[in-house]
Amino acid sequence: MNNQYDVIIVGGGATGAGVARDCALRGIRALLIERADIATGATGRNHGLLHSGARYAVNDRESAEECIKENMILRRIASHCVEDTGGLFITLPEDSLEFQAKFIDACRAAGIGAEAIDPKQALALEPSVNPTLIGAVKVPDGSIDPFRLTAANVLDAQLHGAKVLTYTLVEQLIIESGKVVGVKTLNTLTGERGEYRAQITVNACGIWGRDLAAKAGVTINMLPAKGALLVFGHRVNNVVINRCRKPADADILVPGDSITVIGTTSSKVPFDQCDNMVVTADEVDLLLREGCMLAPALEHTRILRAYAGVRPLVASDDDPSGRSVSRGIVVLDHATRDGVDGFITITGGKLMTYRLMAEWTVDLICKKLGVAVGCTTAVAPLPGSAEAEKVSKSCKCSVHCVSAKASVENRHGERAKDIDNSTAAKRALVCECEQVSVGEVEYAVNCLGVKNLIDLRRRTRVGMGTCQGELCAARAASVMSEVAGKSAAEAKADLKSFIGERWKGMSAVAWGDTLREGELLSWLYDGVCDLSNLKEQK
Amino acid sequence: MRYDTVIIGGGLSALMCGIELARNGKRAALVAAGQSTMNFSSASFGLYNAPEPLKAIAQLPQSHPYAKVGVEQVEALAGVATEIFNIAGISTVGSAERNHKVITPVGQMRECWLSIDGVVSAQDDKLDFNSAALFVPEGFLDIYTSFITSALQQMGVMTSLCHFSLPELVVRRNNPTEMRSVSVARALDKEENLRALASIIVREAGDAEVVLLPATLGFAQNDVRERLERMTDRRVLMIPTLPPSVEGVKAERALRRAFEKMGGAIFAGHTATSYQTDENGEIVSVTTSKDVTLMAENFVLATGSFIGRGLEADRQGVCEPLFGSDIIGATSPLTDIDIYSPQPFMGCGVDVDEQFHILKQGKSVDNLYACGSILGGYNPVKEGCGAGVAIITALSVAQTIINR
Amino acid sequence: MKQYSEHNFEQCTKCTVCTVYCPVAAVNPLYPGPKQAGPDGERLRLKGVAYYDPAIEMCLNCKRCEVACPSEVRIGDIIHSARIKHSTKRPGLREFTLANTDLVGSVATVVAPVVNATLGLKPVRKVVEGVMKIDHRRIFPKYAFGTFEGWLKGQRKAQALYAKQLAYFHGCYVNYNNPDLGKAFVKVANALGYGVQLLEKEKCCGVALISNGFVEQAKKQAKTNIKSITKATEQKLKVVATSSTCTFTLRDEYDHLLGLDNSAIRDNIDLATRFIYELLADGNQRLEFKSDAPHLRVAYHSACHMERMGWTKYSIELLKLIPNVELVQLESQCCGIAGTYGFKKENYETSQNIGEPLFKAIEASECDVVSTDCETCKWQIEMSTSKRVLHPIEILASYL
Incomplete structure (x- = not known):
């Protein structure tokens, strides 16, 4: 059966992606399901700090020790995501x-x-x-780039046989005789419904994990x-x-x-x-x-x-600040905790310990599945981080402009060689602030699971620069529509929502030059382009 | 240096005011802090977003700049504006009686009063051609081909697409960023390139009624579209592009030239930074960032909104940095989180009396006026009246000064 | 209110208008353009030297991008500061020769007839191109026989008789190539009741040193000039220069590119046409013009640095005051020479292509003579058109 896996992981943050990768590396057939795009939750909404652990040293020695160990590991396995x-x-x-x-x-x-x-x-x-x-x-x-880190984990999971579904909502857990045996899903882009089965389902939904657990009748206090x-x-x-x-x-x-x-x-x-x-x-x-x-x-x-x-x-106590709560890793085996078989929740922790969280989870999975393969994620470099030192010399990606070349290598490490910048048309920059070429957009759409402009931003930094998409959004939408085979109506709706999303972050700090940029954004996209009168497309 | 009127600003409003003064024999000077937002405009000018703009304008509240001018006067000045565009050699289509529609860079049809002749436009949503061939330079990222072709098809126009290349454009595209509308337009200034394009069009356009191109038809020259029409024996129309827009740049240049030809002076690259008054509080002179002091009888503030830095906002609020004029419409918060909702900051501006004299601490300054987007009390984007207010208030102020 | 970023490059809204007005981007498809080379690039360069693109060195520092920018981004300064900081190109013999205008000039003026004749010879120009990579089509400015400084020193007693005094920053061009412009300035100043002095010590303003990569030497010379001008300022002597580029360098580039504090003297440095126009505009000073002066149609060309200083109108208004001068204002655009830029073999085509529209406009203007405040524009226009070029002060002096 096509829809049969060993493990289904729900939640495409760093942890879920890490679990999927760890499973794949140990030969476990894994399916990763994410309701939106990868790294859309807490993973993509933090500092991007590669903690040394020092911050926790005084109050939480355990976290501090975990941090420094993982810090050293990430420098090796995720060198293209990390800046020392x-x-x-x-x-x-x-x-x-x-x-x-x-x-x-x-x-x-x-x-x-x-x-x-x-x-x-x-x-x-x-x-x-x-x-x-x-x-x-x-x-x-x-510092660590959480988008890059998650994307690299997802990519490696896929390269080792895992399947990834984004924009797929888990509507229901399939429970048979008190055991979670699969999930019923809804593709939020196409409206298609699906059913996937596995021996174990992992809840890696972050704060939304409470709701998934509730579908299994399990209560987690978050x-x-x-x-x-x-x-x-x-x-x-x-x-x-x-x-x-x-x-x-x-x-x-x-x-x-x-x-x-x-x-x-x-x-x-x-x-x-x-x-x-x-x-x-x-x-x-x-x-x-x-x-x-x-x-x-x-x-x-x-x-x-x-x-x-x-x-x-x-929640371990009622501290309203949420600060003195231990950031410790919480692995809940619902079979022993709640009598629900086939269901594991991985939560707590932090971006820094995503790999360790995955390791502990997959160790438990292996125990349950009787798999005797050890974890290699602490030593196996992520795609993009292999032989990092040699990248700039051996990289075949030819980009005309020095800063564009440096940017693409910085973002994709040795994987930059897979980006086709062989022609002038492909080297043309879509996003000038962050130096994203047509070739890189194609690569992101074809190889990194990009479905829309906001996803593209997470993989490439399109629209993350000074102008927040003012100059490049329409270009990117147009290129995306060609590369991803989107209809003009879909691409325009995507453009409209991308500009809306960019402004959402700007509006809270809209004074000085940011307000000037915002006014230009509004003039161009609401005024000159007339996007607010875009008819809703089905 | 001494002038009759010093206009602080260099955009559409400042130029319109300056030209109207200059052609009535006044010595006028413009203080232009960089190129204006005309460079970003996509070759069309809106009076008001309504099928019959004058009727809608007649209903506006007294706080609206148009209401201060009065609808009869708006209509009269709209005529003056058309005349000025003509004098400047900018050929426009459209009337204030009834809006027409122009295609936007993403293929929407948008209401407009005047548009540059040659841009795809329509009365209502019906285009006056049934088939078109769209020609797009290979590797040019600033036309959104599929948006345009699908929009045309939705309006019942059979559209074929042809990517073309010219040796000069191939060289341009080798540069990752600098193949912009302006560089394409510059290439088409050259006779040999235009001829090469014409022969591609003749070969590829089939029996399409019109030929469409991104609005990149000539930079230094103004008759490239017409020449291409003659060479191909076809109607050639343009699709507007995002900034810098070639047609916007050309329109600004034409107005600046017209103003200078009439004896007007432009202080380009100057920001007015301080002013001096006499004992009655009237303005005597302004001094610029380049240590130039300009004396005049009358002063007009046409520095634009935030983007032109006529208004400034910080965490505490909004101010007009040169004269410290009274501000209206500075609500808190200044923004709405939904970009497609009316943005409160759009309504901000300097407070003026019925003749557009600027108010300072509630008192009007006799020889100081404001016009254009520095005014408050209206929403240029939602009402589609940014260009209209810029033009009409500028001409109104000019006439007040002339009649003074 | 402090609304805007102190990091000047961040004021850029990416409106991209600068790219429209960049003369290099217009003709050279390899140049990344002012937006990429300037504010975009600066933000990236903060990530590390790997992001420095040597292609930005194609900028000729005309600063027309800065005049066009609606956000007051000092694009040209950003590009040149980056170049000073990161460029790995080492200046060679050619750069040394082009940049050291005063050293070369002081030698050449002694043997001017020989130098002029030699540099005028085609075979020599071919050799200069081969050895120095200076384009053989480029015509060198002629050297004068004897310097302006030498001449003015001979005038010391006569000049001291005037009640009012000013200090003249003559620049290398007046000193070595065209002392007649300096003499014309002295004539005009005298007519206005001013005696003209030299600064205690004048060094080349350094503009050519900066653009050819000799920043330390430029700083050294700038310090000498700042010291001399400070002394003049203390003596209440206005310092006046005829060259727009010298004036701009002394007033703005010392601070913006060399990081030297010139704030105490900046306002005391004036351009000759501005200084004279303001004296006349006050109404207290008058000039007696010749009654039988011939009619002259003058086309005024606004040099890039003149445009950046914002003082074009002073030269124009001054020329308009001269009876029988009919003024045509040429549309402001770069002539392409940009100091020593156009001399270099690799820039020759770019340089001439940039200037082409201006040359055409000059020929079409049917003027008798072109006027500009910049000496390098003069060389370029004289080489590339049929017209002679005079400084506004030279025209003014000839009508007195």
């Missing part, structure tokens, strides 16, 4: 240097290299850092904690800057690719808001105020957009 920026924990005049001492001890105890340096040295290392700092500690933080972040227009800092104090709001500034992110806030939100996160003016205020403490230049830096994610915390 290094990190600073700075002490400001209002912070205590006593905490710094405690912090260094805790880091060392957890195996994290932490070295106190002179404030002057810190300024030389990272000129944007608040010059009033009184102390600084160097740690092995870095605490949706919203975290808002701001994206600045360019790389303000080259080294991650943290505040050396008890973890609090908006005290991490992470450079990632061509931008810098500040975050996060933390507030409890009702479940019904998890699908519609709106960043409030108060959150923007707080992020800016605290961000400027880390790097004063932020006060006058253009803010591209605001976004928010929901942490899938498993």
Whole structure:
């Protein structure tokens, strides 16, 4: 039977993708089902910080140890997703240097290299850092691109035989004699319904896992904690800057690719808001105020957009801030916990530990399936990260322009060689801010499961630059319609929704140049193109 | 330097005001901080989004700039505008009585008052041709081919598609970014390229009634479309492109030339940064970012909205940075999260009296006027009246100054 | 209110208007264009040197993109700063010769007849092209026999008699190639009651050094000039230059490209036509023009740096004050020479293609003479059209 698998994984975040990959590498037939695109939940809505673990060292040694171990692993297996920026924990005049001492001890105890340096040295290392700092500690933080990471996991899973369905909603779990034996699905793009069966179904839905569990009659107590972040227009800092104090709001500034992110806030939100996160003016205020403490230049830096994610915390106590909840990994075997066979929930944890979460989950799956193959994800490089050092020399992808070549290699590692930029027409740049060529768009559509412009953005950074799609959105829509064989009506509707999505993030920070850009966006797409009068297409 | 009137701004409104003053014998100067939003316009000018715009304008509330002008005067000034476009050598079609429709870069049909002659347009939704051949330069990303062909087909036009190439365009496309509308237009300025295109058209267009091309027909030259029509013995029409739009750039250039020919002065690349007043609070002069001080009897503020930096917004609110004019419509929040809903910031602008004198702390300044998109009280995008308000208020202000 | 980013490149809204007005992009399909080379590229270059594209070095620093930009992005400065920071090209003998206008000039003026005759010879120009990669079709400006500085020193006593004094930044061109322009300026200044002095020490403004990659030497010379101008400023001497490019470099490039603080002296540096126009516009000063001066149709060409300074109108209005001068204002566009850019063999075609529309407009203008405030535009136009080119001050002086 075509629809029979060993394991069905529901949820296409980093964890779900990691589980699918781990299964595939161990020869387990896996099906990954995601209701939207990959990395649309909490995975794609965080700092993109490659934690050294230092942040947790004082309060949560276990998390800290997990982090530093995974940090070292990710540098090897996901080198094209990781940037070794290094990190600073700075002490400001209002912070205590006593905490710094405690912090260094805790880091060392957890195996994290932490070295106190002179404030002057810190300024030389990272000129944007608040010059009033009184102390600084160097740690092995870095940045990680969660979209790239998830896409690489999905790609590797597919290369090893896993099947991936995006835009597929699990409407129902098929339960037979108290055992979950499969899922009933709805393709939200085509309206097609499907049925897939497997011995084990894994719930990797993050905060939405509560709802999936409920379909199996299982209760998981979760605490949706919203975290808002701001994206600045360019790389303000080259080294991650943290505040050396008890973890609090908006005290991490992470450079990632061509931008810098500040975050996060933390507030409890009702479940019904998890699908519609709106960043409030108060959150923007707080992020800016605290961000400027880390790097004063932020006060006058253009803010591209605001976004928010929901942490899938498993409630262990009633702390409303959701902060002192352990970020520990939670694997729930519902057979032993609730008497529901064939159903496993993997939750808690964090982006940093996605691989470990997958390993633990697949270990449990193997035990249940009687598979005796060990985990290799800690050593096997992801597609794009193989022989990373040789990429730029051996890469055959010929891009005319130096910055476009550097950009495509940065995004796809050695996989850049699979991108056909052999002709001038394919080298033509669709997105000029982020240097995305027609060839790269084709590759993303053909090989990376891109269904629409927003998916394309996650794989290629189309529309993530200064103009947020103002210049490139219509171009990208037109190229997509040709490459993906979309009808003009579908492509226009896609364009309309892409512009809407870009503006959603801009509107919370729309003043100064961002408002100017927004006005241009509105003039062009609502005015000149007349997209708001686009008739709804079926 | 001394002029009769100094207009701060360099866009459609400033140029219209300047031309009207200059052709009535006034010495006028424009302070133009860079190229204007005309460069982004897609070759059409909207008066108001309604089949009969003047009728709709007659119903507008008093806070609307058109209401200050009055509907009879709007109609009269719309005629003056057409005349000015003619003088400048910009050939337009359309009337203020009744809107026509033009095709947008993504193939929607949109209401409009005047459009540049040669752009695909229609009365209502019916085009006046039944078959067309669309010619698209190979590798040109700024025309959205399938959007256009499907839109035409929906309107009952049989459309064939032909990608063409010319050696010069092949060389252009070797550059990952610089094959823009303007570069295609520059290539078609050259006789040999135009001839080559003409022969491709003759060969490939079959029996299509009209030939369609992206609006890239000539940059330095204004008669490329007509020449191509003669060479191919076909009607040739244009599909507008997103910015910078060749037709927008050409229209701005034509207006600037006309203004200078009439004796007007343009201070290009200057931003007005400060002003000086006399004891009555009237403006005596403005000084620019290039240390040039311009004295005049009258001053017109036509610096545009946020994009032209006539208005500035920060976290605290909206201001008009040069004169500190009173602001209307600065609501909080300034934006709606849905881009396709009316955006509150669009209604922001400087407060003016019935003659468009700027108000400062509630008092009007006698020799200081505002016109164009720096005005508040209307939504240029939703009402489709950005160009119309720019033109009509500019001409209204010019006439007030002339009659003073 | 502090609304806008302090990071100038972020003010770009990607409206792409700059690409329309870039003279290089118009004729050279290899150039990435001002938007990519400038604000787009700058943001990428923050990621690392791998994103530096040497193709941006095709920019000729005309700064017309900056004049066109509605967002006040200093596109040209961004491109040139990046070039200064990242370019791996080492300047060679050609660059040294082209850039060191004062060193070469001081040698050449001593033996001017020989140099002029030699550089005029076709075989020599072929050799210059072969060895130096300077295009053989390029006509070199002639060197004068004796410098302007030498001449003015001889005038010291006469100049000291004037009650009002100014300091003249003559520039290399006046000093070595065209002392007559300097003499014309002295004549006009004297007619307005000003005696003309030299600065304590004048070095080449450095514009050619900057564009040829000799940034450290440019800084050294700039510091000397800043020191001299500071001294003049303290003595309440206005510093006036006839060259638009020298003026622009002293006022803006020292700060923007070399990172030198010239804020205390910037306002005291003026362009000759602006200085004179403002004296006359006040109404307190008058010039007595010849009553029998011939009619002259003058086509004014606005040089790129003149356009960037925003002072074109001063030269035009000044020329309009001259009786019997009929002024035609040419549409502002680059002539293609851009200082030493057009001299280089690899840029010759680009340079001439850029200038083509201007050359045509000049021929069509039916003028008797072209006027411009920039010496390199003069060389280009004289080489590429049938017209002679005079500085507005030369025309003004000939009517006194």
